[in-house]
Amino acid sequence: MTITAIHEYLINGSKSASLSPFDRGFAYGDGVFRTLAVQNACAHDWQLHFAKLVHDCNVLGIVCPSSQILLNDIDRLFAGNQTKAVAKIIVTRGEGDRGYSMPSLAQPTRVVIKSAFPSYPAEAFEYGVRLFICQTRLGFQPRLAGIKHLNRLENVLARAEWNDPAIADGLMLDMEGNVIECVMSNIFARYGQTLVTPELNRCGVAGMTRQRILELAPAMAYRTEIRQIALEELMDADEIMICNSLFGAWQVRAIAGKSWKAQSLASQFRTLLRE
Amino acid sequence: MTITAIHEYLINGSKSASLSPFDRGFAYGDGVFRTLAVQNACAHDWQLHFAKLVHDCNVLGIVCPSSQILLNDIDRLFAGNQTKAVAKIIVTRGEGDRGYSMPSLAQPTRVVIKSAFPSYPAEAFEYGVRLFICQTRLGFQPRLAGIKHLNRLENVLARAEWNDPAIADGLMLDMEGNVIECVMSNIFARYGQTLVTPELNRCGVAGMTRQRILELAPAMAYRTEIRQIALEELMDADEIMICNSLFGAWQVRAIAGKSWKAQSLASQFRTLLRE
Numbered sequence: 001m002t003i004t005a006i007h008e009y010l011i012n013g014s015k016s017a018s019l020s021p022f023d024r025g026f027a028y029g030d031g032v033f034r035t036l037a038v039q040n041a042c043a044h045d046w047q048l049h050f051a052k053l054v055h056d057c058n059v060l061g062i063v064c065p066s067s068q069i070l071l072n073d074i075d076r077l078f079a080g081n082q083t084k085a086v087a088k089i090i091v092t093r094g095e096g097d098r099g100y101s102m103p104s105l106a107q108p109t110r111v112v113i114k115s116a117f118p119s120y121p122a123e124a125f126e127y128g129v130r131l132f133i134c135q136t137r138l139g140f141q142p143r144l145a146g147i148k149h150l151n152r153l154e155n156v157l158a159r160a161e162w163n164d165p166a167i168a169d170g171l172m173l174d175m176e177g178n179v180i181e182c183v184m185s186n187i188f189a190r191y192g193q194t195l196v197t198p199e200l201n202r203c204g205v206a207g208m209t210r211q212r213i214l215e216l217a218p219a220m221a222y223r224t225e226i227r228q229i230a231l232e233e234l235m236d237a238d239e240i241m242i243c244n245s246l247f248g249a250w251q252v253r254a255i256a257g258k259s260w261k262a263q264s265l266a267s268q269f270r271t272l273l274r275e
Numbered sequence: 276m277t278i279t280a281i282h283e284y285l286i287n288g289s290k291s292a293s294l295s296p297f298d299r300g301f302a303y304g305d306g307v308f309r310t311l312a313v314q315n316a317c318a319h320d321w322q323l324h325f326a327k328l329v330h331d332c333n334v335l336g337i338v339c340p341s342s343q344i345l346l347n348d349i350d351r352l353f354a355g356n357q358t359k360a361v362a363k364i365i366v367t368r369g370e371g372d373r374g375y376s377m378p379s380l381a382q383p384t385r386v387v388i389k390s391a392f393p394s395y396p397a398e399a400f401e402y403g404v405r406l407f408i409c410q411t412r413l414g415f416q417p418r419l420a421g422i423k424h425l426n427r428l429e430n431v432l433a434r435a436e437w438n439d440p441a442i443a444d445g446l447m448l449d450m451e452g453n454v455i456e457c458v459m460s461n462i463f464a465r466y467g468q469t470l471v472t473p474e475l476n477r478c479g480v481a482g483m484t485r486q487r488i489l490e491l492a493p494a495m496a497y498r499t500e501i502r503q504i505a506l507e508e509l510m511d512a513d514e515i516m517i518c519n520s521l522f523g524a525w526q527v528r529a530i531a532g533k534s535w536k537a538q539s540l541a542s543q544f545r546t547l548l549r550e
Binding site for chain 1: 284286293294295296297298299300301302303304305308310335336361363365372373374375376377386388390393411412414415416418419424425426427428429430431432433434435450458459478
């Protein structure tokens with residue numbers, strides 16, 4: 001398989017281990033994941049990523065492997081890699097018998113995967129990006145909102161809605177038409193000196209870079225608001241940017257038919273995020 | 276691992292194959308499944324189960340393996356088994372690279388698992404069962420409603436809400452308080468000569484036995500209705516039964532504090548379902 005040829009992975013620290021169909025990550029999507037950049041065997045923003053992984057595991061009642069165990073896996077997998085690469089960490093509840101009941105002595109499964117860093121087009125950073133508005137809406141599930149779990153069929157369906165490589169990401173709305181996030185990123189809208197990002201207490205994934213931007217904003221004299229944003233309100237924003245752990249922040253220049261002029265919100269935050 | 280010792284499985288027809296962490300069933304829950312009874316290497320209601328598997332695959336745009344391929348797997352796995360056992364069939368989109376984009380040449384993964392038939396208590400059939408009302412509500416997602424996909428965290432969370440072995444299943448409501456299904460079964464309520472089962476166009480799994488009961492009901496002089504049922508209306512039913520492919524139908528004798536007298540709706544349908 002060509003896929004495995006260009007990736008490497010460790011399952012519970014082993015290169016030769018394999019996944020069982022009894023793993024509840026496979027059976028039910030009963031697990032969580034993280035995607036982060038790694039360079040010179042150093043995992044970017046590790047403390048924050050690990051804290052979020054622990055948080056998300058806790059929501060599902062999964063015992064998260066220790067930071068040391070995960071960093072050991074990353075060290076082994078990325079040793080000698082000087083170019084930037086991507087680590088995806090998946091933690092599942094582990095193997096279980098048939099049926100939804102949680103196994104009483106579940107041994108979590110951890111998978112760490114190394115992938116090439118995506119070859120993002122330079123213009124995404126220099127000029128900005130275009131978003132598509134997805135038809136697939138995010139359903140409300142307060143018990144799972146904000147966490148990056150393995151039940152991601154909504155993202156799969158939404159991502160399948162466009163093929164045009166000129167589209168960087170797809171805007172996802174909730175069932176009531178509020179802006180929530182993009183398929184692969186979180187979103188911020190600027191109105192004057194206020195940065196607004198959607199509330200994620202009913203659906204969506206609260207990404208780590210979103211959290212960092214919220215924390216960095218006051219230093220740039222921005223007030224921040226976490227609240228509902230209807231699509232119409234987003235379209236009236238002075239500036240829009242999207243963010244994730246791999247590309248940092250991108251300026252949004254167009255959504256569907258509307259475009260925005262060149263501005264510097266995303267590049268300012270990219271600089272801060274790198275520091 | 277004790278789990279694998281009591282089960283056997285085939286991955287793409289092979290006993291020695293293993294799952295890759297790049298399988299999109301594992302990464303995103305990007306797949307569907309079926310659970311059915313098998314006896315003397317004969318899969319009960321195969322035509323109906325296969326039709327539902329194809330339907331569910333189609334909703335996700337997954338190419339379903341042929342009936343012949345799946346029956347071959349079942350033959351090999353269950354050959355010589357005279358006692359009733361359980362087949363779980365999982366079909367995923369197959370392996371893919373990192374990211375939500377569907378692989379252009381995805382080769383679906385099929386897994387067929389043999390498990391022991393559950394040791395249901397005799398009183399569930401003779402006397403009836405008790406239901407718990409789950410706090411976990413089902414979120415609305417019309418694009419995925421009705422299909423038995425691998426994004427099952429809601430069921431996992433709901434099933435974790437009770438431990439009492441006297442509870443047979445958990446009643447699940449939608450976000451508006453309508454009755455949808457149970458964690459492991461579908462539900463019917465009788466009002467006079469009318470059998471009502473919830474509409475599953477916004478959430479829930481449309482099970483194969485639910486379908487069979489809808490088709491069998493007219494022969495028993497029942498009218499059928501597929502519509503919204505609020506919890507209060509369910510509690511006013513003359514009779515209630517739950518159904519799935521393994522136990523057939525069970526009479527519901529109690530939900531939370533309310534109980535129903537001994538009646539025969541479920542045993543009538545169990546007889547018809549066996550024919």
